[in-house]
Amino acid sequence: MGWTTLLLALREIRRNLMRSFLTVLGIVIGVAAVVTMVTLGNGATQSVSDQISSLGSNLLMLRPGQRMGHGSSGAPSFNAEDAEAIKTQVSSLKAVAPTVSRTSVVVVGTKNWATSITGSNSDYFTAGNWTLEEGRFFNATEERAGKAVCVIGATVRKELYEAHSPVGDSMRIKQFSCEVIGVLAAKGQSAMGRDQDDTVVMPLRTVQRRLTGKQDVTTILISMQDGASTEQVTNQLNVLMRERRKLSDNEDDNFSIRDTKEIAQTLSGAIGTMTALLGAVAAVSLLVGGIGIMNIMLVSVTERTREIGIRLAIGALEKEVLMQFLTEAVVLSAFGGLVGLLLAAVACYGLAAMLSLPFLFSPSINLLAFGFSAAIGVIFGYVPARRAAQLDPIEALRHE
Amino acid sequence: MNDASITVESDALIQLAGITKTYGRGQAEFQALKGVDLSIRQGEFVAIMGPSGSGKSTAMNILGCLDTPTSGAYLFEGVHVENLSRDQRALLRRNYLGFVFQGFNLLARTSAQENVELPLLYRGETAEARHEIGMAALRSVGLEEWAHHTSSELSGGQQQRVAIARAIVTNPKVLLADEPTGNLDSKRGHEIMELLVSMNRDHGITILMVTHEPDIAAYAKRIVHFVDGEIALDDENGGAA
Numbered sequence: 001m002g003w004t005t006l007l008l009a010l011r012e013i014r015r016n017l018m019r020s021f022l023t024v025l026g027i028v029i030g031v032a033a034v035v036t037m038v039t040l041g042n043g044a045t046q047s048v049s050d051q052i053s054s055l056g057s058n059l060l061m062l063r064p065g066q067r068m069g070h071g072s073s074g075a076p077s078f079n080a081e082d083a084e085a086i087k088t089q090v091s092s093l094k095a096v097a098p099t100v101s102r103t104s105v106v107v108v109g110t111k112n113w114a115t116s117i118t119g120s121n122s123d124y125f126t127a128g129n130w131t132l133e134e135g136r137f138f139n140a141t142e143e144r145a146g147k148a149v150c151v152i153g154a155t156v157r158k159e160l161y162e163a164h165s166p167v168g169d170s171m172r173i174k175q176f177s178c179e180v181i182g183v184l185a186a187k188g189q190s191a192m193g194r195d196q197d198d199t200v201v202m203p204l205r206t207v208q209r210r211l212t213g214k215q216d217v218t219t220i221l222i223s224m225q226d227g228a229s230t231e232q233v234t235n236q237l238n239v240l241m242r243e244r245r246k247l248s249d250n251e252d253d254n255f256s257i258r259d260t261k262e263i264a265q266t267l268s269g270a271i272g273t274m275t276a277l278l279g280a281v282a283a284v285s286l287l288v289g290g291i292g293i294m295n296i297m298l299v300s301v302t303e304r305t306r307e308i309g310i311r312l313a314i315g316a317l318e319k320e321v322l323m324q325f326l327t328e329a330v331v332l333s334a335f336g337g338l339v340g341l342l343l344a345a346v347a348c349y350g351l352a353a354m355l356s357l358p359f360l361f362s363p364s365i366n367l368l369a370f371g372f373s374a375a376i377g378v379i380f381g382y383v384p385a386r387r388a389a390q391l392d393p394i395e396a397l398r399h400e
Numbered sequence: 401m402n403d404a405s406i407t408v409e410s411d412a413l414i415q416l417a418g419i420t421k422t423y424g425r426g427q428a429e430f431q432a433l434k435g436v437d438l439s440i441r442q443g444e445f446v447a448i449m450g451p452s453g454s455g456k457s458t459a460m461n462i463l464g465c466l467d468t469p470t471s472g473a474y475l476f477e478g479v480h481v482e483n484l485s486r487d488q489r490a491l492l493r494r495n496y497l498g499f500v501f502q503g504f505n506l507l508a509r510t511s512a513q514e515n516v517e518l519p520l521l522y523r524g525e526t527a528e529a530r531h532e533i534g535m536a537a538l539r540s541v542g543l544e545e546w547a548h549h550t551s552s553e554l555s556g557g558q559q560q561r562v563a564i565a566r567a568i569v570t571n572p573k574v575l576l577a578d579e580p581t582g583n584l585d586s587k588r589g590h591e592i593m594e595l596l597v598s599m600n601r602d603h604g605i606t607i608l609m610v611t612h613e614p615d616i617a618a619y620a621k622r623i624v625h626f627v628d629g630e631i632a633l634d635d636e637n638g639g640a641a
Contacts, residue, residue, distance in 0.1 A: 004521055015509055310505050313466060314519045314566070315494020317487050393466050397505060 005320075009327040013335075016300075023296040024336030026289025027376065031340025031369045032347060033282035038365045039348045041275025043357035047189075048268040050358075058094075058224040059127055061258040062086075062237065075254040077216035080204060082244060083121075086220065090236045092228035095123035098217040100207055106200060107172040108160040115156050117173065117200045119207025120221075125151075125184075127223040133157075135167040135182030138203055146205030148178040153197040154186035176210050178202065189356065230259055286369075289336070290376035297329050297384035308388050309396025322389035329381020330374055337373025341366055412475070413573065413606055414440040414463065419472035421458050421629075432458040434629040435472070442573070445600045445607045447617035447637075450626030457578070459626065460610050464497060464576045465489040477573075494522055498567030498605075502579035504559040506551040512538060512562045513547040519570045537565040541595060557588035564595060568605065575599065577609040581616050593619045 013020045064075040083098035099120040105112050118124070122137050138149050150171070157166055166180045187196045208215060224233050234257050241255050301308070311321060345361075352359035409415060421433040432455045440446055450456040461467035462474060465481055466489075474481040476492065484492065493499075498519075506515045517534040525533065538544050541561040551559055560580060567575050577596065581589030597619055600607050611617050618637065625633035 008521075306505065307507055310507065311518070311522075312490065313464075313493065313499050313505075314522065315490050315492075315497075316522050317490050319487075320522065394461055397501065 005323050005327045006331070008324055009331045012328055013332060019296065020332060023293055024289075024332050024339070026292040027286065027333050027336030027373050028289075028340040028343060030282065030286030030289040031337045031373050032343040033285055034279055035341060035344035035365055035369050036347045036351065037278040037282050038275060039344065039360060039362060040351055040355070040357060041271060041278065042360045042362060042365075043348075043352055044271045045268045045275070046358050046360055048264055048271060051189075051264055058226065058228065058230070059260040060222040060224065060230070060233065060237070061260060062220040062222060062241070062255060063218070063258065064255050066253065066256055076245070077214075077218055078220055078255075079215050079217050082241070083217065083220050085244060086222065086237065086240065089240055090222075090233060092225045092233060093222060094225045095126040095221070095223040097121055097124035097127045097221040097223075098204055099124060099219045099221060100204065100212055100217050101219075102207065102211045104173055104211060106156065106160065108166075108169070111160050113156060113159045115153075115198050115200055117202065117207060117211060119202050119204040119211070121204055123223070124201060124221065127221040130187070131185045133183040133185045134165060135180070137182055143203040143205065146203055146209055148176055148206055148210070149181045149202065150178045151182040151184060151201045152180055153184050153199040153201075155195055155197040156200055157183050173200075174211065178206075234259075286372065286376065289373075290333070290380040293329055293333055293377065294380035294384060297325065297381055298387070300328075301325065301384045301388045304388075305391065305396045305399040308391050309393050309399065312391065312393035313397060318389040321391075322385045325385035325388045326378065326381045329385065330377035333377030333381070334370070334374040337370045340373065341370060344369075409439055411441055412439045413442045413444075413477060414438070415473075415475040416459075416463075417473045417475075419459075419462060419469045419474060421455070421462065421467070422470045432629055433462075433469070436629075436631055438624065438631065438634075440606065440608070442606055443600070443604050445597070445619070445621045446609070447620035447623045448608065448610045448626065449612060449614075449617050449623060450632075451612070454626040455629040456610050456626040458629075460576060460578055460608070463574075463608055464499065465492050494519065495570070496573045498570065498572035498575040500560070500563050500567050500575065500577040500580045502582040504551070504556070504563045504583070506559055506562055506566075508552070509550055511548050511550055512543060512554065512558075512565075515551070515562055516565045516569050519566060523570060533569055534565075537569040538562070540568070541565045555588075556584050557591060560584060560588075560592050561595065564592070564599070568599060568603070571603075572605065574606045574608060577607065579610055579612070581611070581613070589613075589616060 062078070064077050066075075078098065080098050083096050087093065087096040097120045099118055101116050101118045103114060104117050105114045106117075121143050122139065124130075125137050133154065135151070137151060138147070142149050152166065160166070160171065161169070166183060168180065170177045170179050172178075184197065184199075184201075189195060204217070222233070222237070224230065237257055238253070242253065245254060247254065308321060344366075348359055351357075416436050416438040419433055419436040420431065423430045423432060436455075436459060448456045448460060458467070462469050465476070465484075469482055472482070476496070481489065481492065507518070513531075513534055516537050517530040520530040520533060535544065535547065538547055541564055543558060543561050543565065546554060546558060551562070554562065560583075575596075580596065581592050584592060593616060596607055596609070599605050607620075609617075609620060617623050621637055623633070623635060623637050624631055
């Protein structure tokens with residue numbers, strides 16, 4: 001009976017192709033939405049964890065003020081001496097890079113490009129896990145002298161130079177011109193979605209003298225040695241900075257130490273929550289799709305009352321009629337689920353490329369969504385199927 | 401409820417004893433059958449006649465195991481049908497009974513062949529067997545050529561022939577026909593009756609037919625008249641056409 005029931009169901013679906021299609025549309029959209037949301041969410045999470053390594057592992061960020069994003073408002077900035085003190089007094093460090101950034105327009109020939117200009121030392125490249133595409137980083141002599149040399153990011157190179165190598169060329173920033181000595185290898189987007197390659201790096205002193213005109217350092221990047229305890233280093237930093245900033249015991253810190261790993265984890269946590277939320281919203285549409293199936297199946301039972309009467313009269317058992325209608329509902333919803341999965345695969349492929357996220361095909365969510373759609377067929381098909389099976393054959397035959 | 405005093409007639413295929421059927425309750429109570437005794441032997445062709453409301457349709461539903469009596473005994477080959485469950489009655493219909501209705505009741509948008517094969521499907525026959533037996537049944541009603549036409553492409557007479565083919569495809573003991581010619585003109589009606597007579601004569605199928613047309617009833621060998629829920633007249637029909 002099993003195989004025959006399936007054939008009967010398929011025949012019935014084929015007979016009402018348009019209606020069947022409209023019925024399963026809800027399931028198709030629901031499954032596609034759930035799978036797309038979760039797949040893209042997983043991609044985003046993956047992309048964030050990729051950023052952890054591209055940011056540099058064991059990286060701490062020391063900033064003035066208490067909260068991230070508030071900048072230096074109120075709290076005094078750091079200076080190059082702070083960085084020097086950290087380097088000499090805190091143990092287990094690999095690199096300490098005092099940085100100051102400014103957005104400025106860079107001009108090369110007839111082209112110009114607004115980018116972020118960062119002043120720092122050569123430790124900046126170590127802390128940020130930067131590698132060179134060509135040329136070199138600046139050296140200690142250039143740092144001390146505040147020479148107008150710069151290392152440019154891949155985006156800046158793409159925007160301002162043609163195929164030829166920019167190394168040795170000069171570019172104009174405000175009133176001074178600066179020699180390009182190196183090009184950084186591309187790193188892509190940061191965890192916050194910023195293009196990390198849209199950057200120009202110069203010796204700290206150069207930026208302070210020629211762009212900001214102040215001795216301020218806004219952020220100090222601190223890279224710890226492998227295996228160093230984040231807690232210990234943070235504690236040492238805290239004590240040192242409180243001392244240097246002359247804070248008395250009852251005053252709060254007017255600086256903050258951020259672990260980039262922690263930021264990345266917070267971010268992926270947030271993305272995970274968003275994914276779960278969007279997935280839940282999509283799951284509701286799946287549920288609505290299920291109700292759509294129930295609705296159509298109920299209509300179908302009423303419409304086919306006479307047919308059910310005939311089947312019962314010629315000796316169909318209650319459970320056979322039940323199975324026929326249940327199979328129809330399950331075949332419909334499972335088919336809808338399958339189409340939904342295909343749609344999701346196409347959507348994920350396209351959207352992942354558009355949002356430059358990795359496309360992580362997850363068999364588990366696909367299986368889960370498919371299983372769920374089939375289950376919806378059983379759950380929402382049962383009531384109409386039972387109604388069909390329990391019809392009185394005499395009444396059903398008399399039905400117009 | 402069951403009449404223990406029923407005498408089982410050994411040669412009876414169907415035996416009704418003291419069958420009553422009551423619809424509704426209290427004030428609205430209506431007794432459709434008021435104690436019907438009827439015995440039908442294998443191979444009979446019985447016409448059931450009577451004015452509307454006489455209980456003939458109720459009797460037919462009970463005989464067809466579609467309905468159960470309120471009281472009384474119904475023996476089908478010695479088995480008490482009134483004690484059977486819904487599914488057991490379905491199995492009895494599947495294996496021993498065939499139905500022909502006034503409105504043909506074929507499945508819409510389904511070919512004649514598929515309609516005829518439907519009862520075989522529920523009997524679990526293989527596709528091959530279904531096809532073979534189904535085509536044989538269609539041949540016996542002269543519609544082999546129309547096997548692939550859907551019901552809407554067939555005339556009324558042809559549809560009723562398909563319905564008869566569907567009813568006899570399982571080789572039933574009894575064929576129950578409820579006003580089989582009611583929706584047909586007189587010429588087609590007589591053709592259908594000829595077909596039923598040949599089924600009865602050549603295949604030995606017992607036929608129970610409800611009709612209100614005397615010239616249709618005339619094809620039967622025996623006519624049972626219902627009046628007010630009781631059998632008023634039950635006589636052998638000498639002048640079968």
